[in-house]
């Protein structure tokens with residue numbers, strides 16, 4: 276398909292990324308909002324550490340508020 280004829284695609288879903296500071300080196304480690312207690316692994320120093328989980332209702336609220344990303348897109352492109 277000719278890329279010049281393709282329209283920009285709209286999002287069909289979204290995720291929220293939480294950042295956790297590595298206790299060893301301080302790097303901000305991104306995790307898709309963990310809904311249960313989980314282990315994070317630092318990609319800089321390989322330290323593994325437990326993280327406080329995200330609140331599922333808060334994550335669901337933001338996703339719902341933005342209609343799974345469909346309401347959170349650049350209006351100039353719509």
Ligand SMILES: [Zn+2]
Pocket residue numbers: 297298299300301302317318319320321322
């Ligand atoms: Zn680290």
